[in-house]
Amino acid sequence: MTATARSVGAAAERRAAWHLRWRGWRIVARNWIGGGGELDIVASRWRTLLVVEVRHRAETAAALASVDRGKLDRTLAAAQALIGAHKLQRYRVRIDVIALDGHGRLLRRRDILAGGTIGR
Numbered sequence: 001m002t003a004t005a006r007s008v009g010a011a012a013e014r015r016a017a018w019h020l021r022w023r024g025w026r027i028v029a030r031n032w033i034g035g036g037g038e039l040d041i042v043a044s045r046w047r048t049l050l051v052v053e054v055r056h057r058a059e060t061a062a063a064l065a066s067v068d069r070g071k072l073d074r075t076l077a078a079a080q081a082l083i084g085a086h087k088l089q090r091y092r093v094r095i096d097v098i099a100l101d102g103h104g105r106l107l108r109r110r111d112i113l114a115g116g117t118i119g120r
Helices: 003-022 060-065 069-086
Strands: 026-034 037-045 048-056 092-100 106-109
Touching: 003 026, 003 037, 003 048, 003 092, 003 106, 026 069, 037 069, 048 060, 048 069, 060 092, 060 106, 069 092
Parallel strands: 048 092
Antiparallel strands: 026 037, 037 048, 092 106
């Protein structure tokens, strides 16, 4: 990955974190690695632990489509590792995807496991 790609990705993650904080979420971890995967953002509110995959592409549709079954499996494994490592079993876990396009527009897909939008 080039330095430019890393900086674009970092900027997208900062924007996504700001979006979540603005909506009342508390950011508890960023770029957490474990369980064979990485969690871009982990946030909490009440008894919900929110795991967010952040994607940046020229178009939001392409960003959303880039989260395939393999990525989802790695994200789930990492989330389970985080929950086990920090004894967070009391939380309801939800996985969202935040997609940003080349114009800075943000699209958030909530609870992607329940929505059936992954793994097609």
